[in-house]
Amino acid sequence: MGGLRELAAPFVAPGPSGVAVRDRLKHLTDEDEKVLRLVGGHLGALASRDLKARCTAGLEHDTEQWAERKRALTEESSSRWAGSITKATHDQWALARRGQLAHIQSLEAGVNAITHRLSLPVGEKGSKKAPGGYRTRQEWHAKSRRLHLLADRLDATRADREAGVVHVVRGGKHLLNNRHNLQAAQLTEAEWRQRWQAERRFLQADGESGKRFGNETIRVTPDGEVSLKLPAPFMHLANAPHGRYVLAARVVFAHRGEQWRDRVTTNRAVAYRIHEDVLRERWYLTASWTIPPVQTVPLAAASAGGLVGVDTNADHLAAWRLDTHGNPVGKPLRFGYDLSGTSSHRDAQVRHALIRLLHWAKRHHLTIAIEDLDFQAEKTREKHGRRKGFRKLISGMPVSRLRARLVSMAAELGIAIVAVDPAYTSRWGAQHWQKPLTSKKRTTTRHDAAAVAIGRRALGYPVWRRTAPPPAHRSDEQGHRAVQAAPGTLGREGSRPRIPGPRTRSMRAGRGANAGDQDAQHRSGRAAEHEFWQQDSLPLSL
Template identity: 85%
Template structure:
C-alpha cells in the first residue's frame, strides 16, 4: 500500500474559451495575391525586429517598454497594425518560455533516471516503482558520458531561464534547418525559399469592439467581402477609399457561420489571419473570437444517471456505458482511427472518432469519463530505455489534441467531460473486470476493462469488483455482498467491523483481522459492507 500514489479527485473539465473558424479565399486574382504578399512582407520585417527587441529585453520588459515598442512600429505602419504585431510578439515569447520550462523538466527527469541507474550494480533487476541497473558495463559507461552531456545542457537551459533568454525563429526552426538538408526534404532551393518567405509574413489583425464589423484593419462584411487597410507606404495600391484594398474573393464560413455573422453585425471584436498554403497554392482566412466560459455542471450532477467510460489507445477509443452503481451496461464499443499519413489525415481521423463517440453518448444522454493523460514525461528514452516500439507508440498518441478537441466538441453538444486520474486503470481494470465480463460468446479485452475502471473511478466507486459469497449465504439475512454503496453513504470509508464467529463455511472465526488491507488497490473509496445495505438494481449477471 505504501508504493501506491495518492489519486487525484475526478473533476468536470472546463469548456473552451475561444473559437476559430477558417474558410478558403477562392477566385483571388494575380493582383490580389501580389498585394497580399507585399503587405505580408512589409509587415514581416518590423515583426522580426520587434521580436528581436522583446527577446533582448528578457525579464526586464514591462508595460512602458511595450508602449515604446508600439510607438516605434507605428512609424512604419498604422497603430492598429503595430498593436497586432506587439501582441503577437508577446504571445510568441510566452510560448517560447513555456517550451523552455518543459525542456528543463525533461532534462531533469533524464538526469534523475540516469543517476539512479548508475548508482545500482550492473545487471541488478528493477521493480515496478523504479528501474534497475544497466545491463552491461559498456552500457553503463555510455550512460555515464550521456549523464555529463545532459547535465551540461541542463545547466545551460537553467541559466537561460533565469536570465529570461529565449531563442525563437520566425518561420520555424525546423524549416530553417531544412535549408541544409534539401535533398532529404525533396525540395529545391526555390521551393524552400518560397516556404521560408511565406512563414515569415505577417498578415493578422486583432479585433476591436464597437468598430465597424469588429475589425478596422482586416474587415469582413456579413456578406463575405474582405478588405485590408494598407500601410502608408503601400497606400498607392488601394482600390477603395481610405487606403483600403478589397479582395475579389468572398468568404462564407460553413462552420459557426451564424455565430460569426451575428458578431460582425453587432460590431463585436473578431480577429483575422490570412495565410498562404504554398503546397496547395491556396489562400485561407481564419476568424477567431473569445466566448464566455462554458458553465460546467457539478460532478454529482454529471454522474447522476451513469456515464460512458473511455480508454484512450494508440489506434482506437474503447468505450463502455456504466449505470449509476458502476455496473457495465450493454456491450463495449470501439471507435477506431488511423494515425498514419499526413498530419491533416491524422487530425481528420481523430475528429471523426470523437464525433462518433459524442453522438453515441448523446443518444444515451450521458457524460463521458476520460483519463487526464499527459505523456510529456513518459516518452523519454531514459525512462523506457530500449523499448523503442513502446516509445513510438506513446509518442504517436494524440493525447493533447484529442483532449482539447473532445472538450470543445462536447461543449457544443452539451455533454460533460469528467477527467479522472489515470493511475492503475489498465492494470486494475484487467485484474478485476476482464475475466468476470468474459464469456463463451463475448471476449473482453484489456482496453474494455480499463474503460470500466475509468468509469467507476469517475462515478466515485472503487475499481475492485466485489465477489459473491457461497450460495448458502446469499440471503437477505446476511445481506448481498456485491451491493455497491453510493458515494455519500455514511460509513462507506470506514473499516469493516469485527463480527465474532464464523462468517462463511470456508472461513474460520478471527480470520478477518487483516480486513483493513483489502482496499489497497483503490484510493477513491471503499465498499461498504456494514450498517445499511442497498440493493438497487445491482448485481451483474455473469
C-alpha cells in the first residue's frame, strides 16, 4: 500500500458562528419604495466610490487612509452609514483577494497538467494517478498553444497580486456581461437596467450592542416596525423625529423569531440588510447576528451510540446506520434530490434532502459521518480532458452548500457532524462491503457500500472487513482468507509468531515444535511433531 496517500484523521465539525433570518416587507407604499430606491442609490454610489479608493490604495492602505475615507463619506451620509460602507468595502476587497489566489492556483494546476501531458509521447496511456499523453498531433498542437495562453494569464495575475491590484464589479460580473448580449440573456435594456440598479444599491447596516434595539441606522422594534436613519441629503423626506423614515411594512420573523426578539429587547447587536427582488417585485429584510461558538463534543463521545455514514452523490445521499463496532444495521437509506432548474430550486432540493436525513438521525439519536469533500482541484478540463460528462458531474455536486447547510441545520437539532477523509471510500467500500451486503432481497449499490466505509472510518475502524478465521485444516481446497498481505509486504513469507499454549489438543503447553520448523507443518512425508503421534480411533470431543 505504499502508493496510497496518508489519510487525515476524522474530526467533529464545528458549528456555525452566526445566523441570518429573512422576512418580506409587505404592504410598502409607493412613497416607501421611492425613498428606499433614492437612499439605496445614493449610498450605492458612495460605496462604489469608496471601493475605487480602496482598490487604488492596494497594499499600501493603512488606518489613516481608512479614517480619511470614512470622514469623506460621513459628510454625505452619516457616521454610521459611513462605517457600514467602509466595512463592506474591506470585506469585498478581501474576498476579491481570496478569489484572485484561487484563480492563480487553478492556472498553476492547468499549466502543470498541460506541461506534463505535452512531455509524454502522443497516444501514451495514463494511469489512475496521472493522465497520459494527448491522443493526436492536432490535440497536442492545440494544447501547446493553450499552454502559452494560460502562462500569460498566470503571469499577469501574479503581477496583479504582488501589486495589490484586484478586479471587482459592484453588481456582479455576470450581470455586467449580460449588458453586452441582451438577446442571449433574454432581457431588454430597461429590464437589465432595473436589475443593475437593484444590485448596486446599498442598504445595510452593522449592529451596535448597547444601542436602542441593537441598531441605530436600520432599527426594527420588537413589534416589527422598521425605520432607517436618512442620509444628510434626504433629511427632508423624514416622517419621524430625528431624521428617521418609518416604513409602512411590519416584519415577523417566523424562523428564529424568539431569538431575534430576545436580542433586540436587550439591545444586543443585530445587522440588517434591505434589498429588492426585481423578478418577484418584492422587498426583503435580512437580520443577522453572531452566536458564541458551540462547544464540540469529543469524537469518542459523538460516536458512542453509533452513527450513520452518508455518501454524497450527484442526485442523492446514500446513508447506512452502523453500530459502535462498525457493523451495518438495518437497510440502506436514500435521500434523493434534483439539481436541475434554477438555483433556488436546487437549493430547496438540497435543503429538503438534509431535513429528511437529520430528522431520521434525530429519531434514532445518531451522529452523522460525511466526507470532507472539495472538488476545486478536480474540475479543470486540463486534468480530465475529453471527459466532459465527468467534469459536469462533479461540478454540479453542491458540496460546499450542502456541507454548510448540514452543519448549520444539525447544530439546531443537537446532532454532531463527523467529517472524514474521502480517499478511497468508494473503491474500498465496493471492494469489501458491496458483495457481502448483497442478498436475494437486497441489492447493495456502490454508494451504499461507500456509506459503510465512511461510517467505519469515522468510528476509527479500518474500511477493510475482518479477516476470516483459519480453515479446519491446511490444505488449499478451502481457499485463502478474506484479507491477504500484499505481494510486497515485508515478512509475509516469514515464520508465524510463537503463541504460548498447546498447538493441538494432544500436546501440553510448551511442548510443541517451533512454528518455523518445517517438521511442525502438516505436510505429506513429514511428521507433525518431533515425537511419534497417532490419531486416536475415538473422536476427540468425547
